[in-house]
Amino acid sequence: MNKKTFPKGVHPPDKKELSKEFKIEVFPAGKTVVIPLHQHTGAPAEPLVKKKDRVLKGQKIGEAKGFISANIHSPVSGTVKSIEPHVTPLGKNVLSVIIENDGEDELFPEIKPLKNDPHSYSPEEVRNAVREAGIVGLGGAAFPTSVKLSPPKEYPVDTVILNGAECEPYLTTDYRLMLERVDEIIEGAEILKETVGASKIYLGVEDNKPDVIELYEQKLNGRADFEVAPLKTKYPQGGEKMLIKAILGREVPTGGLPFHVGVLVQNVGTTYAVYETLKTGMPLIERVLTITGEGVKEPKNLQVRIGTMFKDIIEFAGGYVGKPGKLIMGGPMMGISQWTDIVPVLKATSGILVLPEEELPKKKEYNCIGCNSCTEHCPMNLVPTRIVTLAKNERFEDAKDWGLMDCIECGTCSYVCPANIPLVHWIRFGKSGYIKLKKKSEK
Amino acid sequence: MDENKSYLYDFIKGLWKENPVLVQLLGMCPTLAVTNAVENAIAMSVAVVFVLTASAIIISLIRKLIPAQVRIASYIVVIATFVTMADRYLAAFYPAQSKALGPFIPLIVVNCIILGRMEAFASKNGVFRSILDALGMSFGFAIALLLMSSFREILGNGTWLNMRVLGSWWDNWMVMILPPGAFLTLGTIVGVSRFIQTKLKKA
Amino acid sequence: MKSRFYMIFVLTLVAVISSGLLAYFAVYTQPYIEKNKKAEIEKAIKEVVPGTIESKVLKDENKFKIFAGYDKDGKLLGYAVYTVGTGFQDLITIMFGVDKHLEKMYRLEVLEQKETPGLGAKITDENIFLKFWKNKNIRGEIILAKPPKGESELKDNEVNAISGATISSRSVVTIVNKALKRVKEEVKNG
Amino acid sequence: MKKQYASEFVLSSSPHIRNKESVPKIMYWVVGTLMLPVAASIYFFRMNAIRILLISIIFSLLTEFVFLLARKKDTSAVFDGSALITGILLALTLPPGLKSSYVAIGAFVAIALGKQVFGGLGYNIFNPALVGRAFLQAAFPVAMTTWVPPVVQKVVDAKTFATPLGGFKFSHVLAPYKDLLIGNTGGSLGETSAILIIIGGLVLLFKKYIDWRIPVGILTSVFVFEGALWLANSEKFANPLYFLFAGGLLLGAFFMATDMVTSPLTPKGSWIYAIGIGFLVVLIRVFGGLPEGVMYSILIMNSFVPLLNRYTRPKILGEGGKK
Structure with missing residues (x-):
């Protein structure tokens, strides 16, 4: 097997064995769902419903505002209890539509596919359908997919890369999807390829999922336009730039996007969601996620409605084991730690991770001793400690010269730092400082 | 600040606060x-006291x-006139010191303390106050030199x-009388005096 | 126009006054300074050629001088040689005395040096370095040596090197050997 | 509203897992590998080695403690291993016959002027142990260049004993290679056994606790520069192999130049730093007034590290690509 990879990176213990054997279960919608109107990159959506309105499953309740934004739909049928700010896993209070579920799952009548055969959609129709369905990147970034599908004309896209690397430890969402929704993903990928006018598809999968690689190689049966690209298991293999570097050897220019090198990268989960929307006309109201970690009794892979409370899911997974230390949305490397479990699942919630107290790293912070571990492992080839020192001293311009804004915040540097310096945290501080500085100077 | 106090301050400031x-x-x-x-430091200090005070008198006049x-x-x-006089005087009556100090006596001409005080003080104030300022500054210089050389x-x-x-x-620490020792000592003394000054300011 | 003239006038005045002052001071101090210099050299001559009461300059160059030393009866005792050469750091000025037959060195003095304090500067130390220079045989060259068993093994034309300051010690030997060669020539030629 | 739920979870920025490396772990690995040259020094110099090592370590730790206390810092940092390394390294650079009081002064200067005045661990510009040694060299030049032969060597006159490099420089006497490898030569405590130092260095290289570019760069450049001289005139200049194994080069290349704090952050910077050290070592050993120059070479290149860091930023992934 010809395994591809990118330079540098790390090998955290992958811990996927906790949940990888469990098939995707359907999780029944809870009594109340909370749908934040801002779950994606870009502008928040505007509410279309009022308090006490009756809404139906799949009904649009939030309207995208602007090009980079996404529609929001009701995942259940029921009554709008209130529209008020609610805390989300992203840490902020966001205006949310809170719906009392009547349990009937009455479908919104307008929901039906535009055409019977998903392959017969024109590129324009695909983009519109995806936009209408409020599909965003399900890998975690939540970037509106319709925008990704509309690259500027001067940058022709020749290759689609399906991101099935799932390099985050613990998570098995994409793994299960790839195993259980083979045909949907393959067809979805083909539609994406046609939409952007590419000629080749790669499915990037890390070699810790040999069953997936074997399955797809069998299915694709030597097709020239669709290949499985086995990747070395290494974090952050699933980062867009790393994936493109590993599979195609192309480097996305600094400050650029994949389309600058003629590539569209799409998460397998998103690909599946696109296919489902085109096939059934149903907007994005549910997703697959992994509930895992040493801190929950029964790790599972679940199909849940957007807006379901973390607490309900954790209870469904048998509750906490011992004293929970950390509750994380996403994986351990890039996930966001939560201060409460009363937060809703978002479109981009790829996993819920509970780490018990004893699993948390207990390390003292030291001064940087210049060991170079961060430099030796940074997949972007940055010198993180240098950037952090500059950012700490609020020398944002200088930090930018060292690549502050090129950091992908993958967490590799903090993971390897023997002095336990929260490097990523300081880089985020630097980024926001730099942006503020820029805004000020523009005025 | 009344008149007397300010006269006192003219003198005092050079010793410590604006050393x-x-x-x-x-x-x-x-x-x-x-x-x-220490011997050289004293000779140097005396020369500077003389040059600074004499120049201050003339310039303020x-x-x-x-x-x-x-x-x-x-x-x-x-x-330069006063420096040359000091240099010749040392050569004539204290040949040993003159030899030890070598070119550093003539180099007082470019010592920025002196030109600095002329420009900053003597050229703007009367003779009496200029003398006080010159004495304060040169004594401050002498204090620092004495400290370091000791x-x-x-x-x-x-x-x-x-x-x-x-x-x-x-066992003699040879390094202390070598040039590196000068830098070490200066660094230490300046560091300690800064430390004391910030402590005093806080108190 | 007026102000420029005034400017030049003031500056000239200051310069004239100060040059006048300096001229007076220079005249006043000149004899003392010369006396100091002379006294220094005379003192050195008396030290390196023991018994000298009176001395006479035989050769007077910037970096090389020969003085003849006489006792109270006017009898020639030997020659004092003043020489300057390169050391480890800077120039070294040396005065040494030899007998009138140019066979024996009485003594050596280092008048000026800027060698490393504590190391090379020990060339001025009587107990560490200068004691080796007493009554040396100078028919040949002086040789720098470091006999394994200590000072007692030194021959009459050998001097011991200062430990840790071999280069300064060697410089002195080189300077002396050079000067010895010249002295022999000069004296031979009268 | 927020008060409603008391947070039972730990909040922190990602990532939420860490690998098992830590500053003390790295430091104690270095200490562990240093035990090899330490053992050699004790074998060859017996009580002298033990005395110097103990005094150096105790005074290093003590100085560190006093300064941490005075600066109102966490005093448990005394045991992070860095001061211990400084103590051991300093001892290894000292001549075996050195007076105890000098060792104590050296250890004090190393920690006080070499490390704490800059702000403690991570902020110093120069390798603290070498600062201590440089101070001693300047303060007590004679004592620092007076060598005692190893106990196991039967030498009649102990007073005039030369190091392999000093022997070559001043009298053109070469020490046998076998003695250099095993360590049966004069020199400072840690300049003895080449083999043990190399083993220790390889362990650190294998554990990736030192940047491989630095020892490789130093040793190669010394070999190349000295080799060129040797090829030009093998009578006057020593064999490059002799230069590699004699003196403190190996100890410096593996344990001192590689000090994380005082070496460059960037790969290109490390190469320049290492080659600079190699070049200076040959320059000082061949043309300087002293037989050995590893200490000054490292200190000089230490001072260039901030500059090197500044001008050798690695190319960011995708940098220079066209959008």
């Missing part, structure tokens, strides 16, 4: 070069006669003003 060496870091060249022995365009040139001529001579040679202060058990 030319420890605070303003002026006149580093002689400070580093001649402090390897003629300050209203000198046009602004040629003031620096005039100051330098005045200072430190260096004792550690580096076991003696103070050529008198044995440390017993025969003492």
Whole structure:
């Protein structure tokens, strides 16, 4: 097997064995769902419903505002209890539509596919359908997919890369999807390829999922336009730039996007969601996620409605084991730690991770001793400690010269730092400082 | 601030608060070069006291006669005159010191303490206050030099003003009377004095 | 126009006054300074050629001088040689005395040096370095040596090197050998 | 509203897991590997080695403690291993016959002027142990260049003993290679056994606790520069192999130049730093007034590290690509 990879990176213990054997279960919608109107990159959506309105499953309740934004739909049928700010896993209070579920799952009548055969959609129709369905990147970034599908004309896209690397430890969402929704993903990928006018598809999968690689190689049966690209298991293999570097050897220019090198990268989960929307006309109201970690009794892979409370899911997974230390949305490397479990699942919630107290790293912070571990492992080839020192001293311009804004915040540097310096945290501080500085100077 | 207090302040400030060496870091060249022995430091200090005070008197006297365009040139001529006198005097009556101090006596001409005080004080104030300022500054310079040279001579040679202060058990720290020792000592003394000053300011 | 003239006038005045002052001071101090210099050299001559009461300059160059030393009866005792050469750091000025037959060195003095204090500067130390220079045989060259068993093994034309300051010690030997060669020539030629 | 739920979870920025490396772990690995040259020094110099090592370590730790206390810092940092390394390294650079009081002064200067005045661990510009040694060299030049032969060697006159490099420089006497490898030569405590130092260095290289570029760069450049001289005139200049194994080069290349704090952050910077050290070592050993120059070479290049860091930023992934 010809395994591809990118330079540098790390090998955290992958811990996927906790949940990888469990098939995707359907999780029944809870009594109340909370749908934040801002779950994606870009502008928040505007509410279309009022308090006490009756809404139906799949009904649009939030309207995208602007090009980079996404529609929001009701995942259940029921009554709008209130529209008020609610805390989300992203840490902020966001205006949310809170719906009392009547349990009937009455479908919104307008929901039906535009055409019977998903392959017969024109590129324009695909983009519109995806936009209408409020599909965003399900890998975690939540970037509106319709925008990704509309690259500027001067940058022709020749290759689609399906991101099935799932390099985050613990998570098995994409793994299960790839195993259980083979045909949907393959067809979805083909539609994406046609939409952007590419000629080749790669499915990037890390070699810790040999069953997936074997399955797809069998299915694709030597097709020239669709290949499985086995990747070395290494974090952050699933980062867009790393994936493109590993599979195609192309480097996305600094400050650029994949389309600058003629590539569209799409998460397998998103690909599946696109296919489902085109096939059934149903907007994005549910997703697959992994509930895992040493801190929950029964790790599972679940199909849940957007807006379901973390607490309900954790209870469904048998509750906490011992004293929970950390509750994380996403994986351990890039996930966001939560201060409460009363937060809703978002479109981009790829996993819920509970780490018990004893699993948390207990390390003292030291001064940087210049060991170079961060430099030796940074997949972007940055010198993180240098950037952090500059950012700490609020020398944002200088930090930018060292690549502050090129950091992908993958967490590799903090993971390897023997002095336990929260490097990523300081880089985020630097980024926001730099942006503020820029805004000020523009005025 | 009443008149008397300000006269006192003219003198006092140079000793500590605006000490030319420890605070303003002026006149580093002689400070580093001649402090390897207390004897040399004293000779240097005396020369500076003389040059600074004498120049201050003359300059403050003629300050209203000198046009602004040629003031620096005039100051330098005045200072150079006194420096040359001091140099010749030492050569004539203290040949040993003159030899030890070498070119550093003539180099007082470019010692920024002196030109600095002329420009900043003597050219703007009367004779009496200029004398006070010059004395304060040159004593401040002398204090710093004395401190440094004592430190260096004792550690580096076991003696103070050529008198044995440390017993025969003492092994001379050769480095202290070498140029690196000058930098080490200056760094330490400036560091400590800054430390004390910030402590005092807080209190 | 007027102000420029005034400017030049003031500056000239200051310069004239100060040069006058300096001229007076120079004249006043000149004899003392010369006396100091002379006294220094005379003192050195008396030290390196023991018994000298009176001395006479035989050769007077910037970096090389020969003085003849006489006792109270006017009898020639030997020659004092003043020489300057390169050391480890800077120039070294040396005065040494030899007998009138140019066979024996009485003594050596280092007048000026800027060698490393504590190391090379020990060339001025009587107990460490200068004692080796007493009564040396100078028919040949002086040789720098470091006999394994200590000072007692030194031959009459050998001097011991200062430990840790071999280069300064060697410089002195080189300077002396050079000067010896010249002295022999000069004296031979009268 | 927020008060409603008391947070039972730990909040922190991602990532939420860490690998098992830590500063003390790295430091104690270095200490562990240093035990090899330490053992050699004790074998060859017996009580002298033990005495110097103990005094150096105790005074290093003590100085560190006093300064941490005075600066109102966490005093448990005394045991992070860095001061211990400084103590051991300093001892290894000292001549075996050195007076105890000198060792104590050296250890004090190393920690006080070499490390704490800059702000403690991570902020110093120069390798603290070498600062201590440089101070001693300047303060007590004679004592620092007086060598005692190893106990196991039967030498009649102990007073005039030369190091392999000093022997070559001043009298053109070469020490046998076998003695250099095993360590049966004069020199400072840690300049003895080449083999043990190399083993220790390889362990650190294998554990990736030192940047491989630095020892490789130093040793190669010394070999190349000296080799060129040797090829030009093998009478006057020593064999490059002799230069590699004699003196403190190996100890410096593996344990001192590689000090994380005082070496460059960037790969290109490390190469320049290492080659600079190699070049200076040959320059000082061949043309300087002293037989050995590893200490000054490292200190000089230490001072260039901030500059090197500044001008050798690695190319960011995708940098220079066209959008």
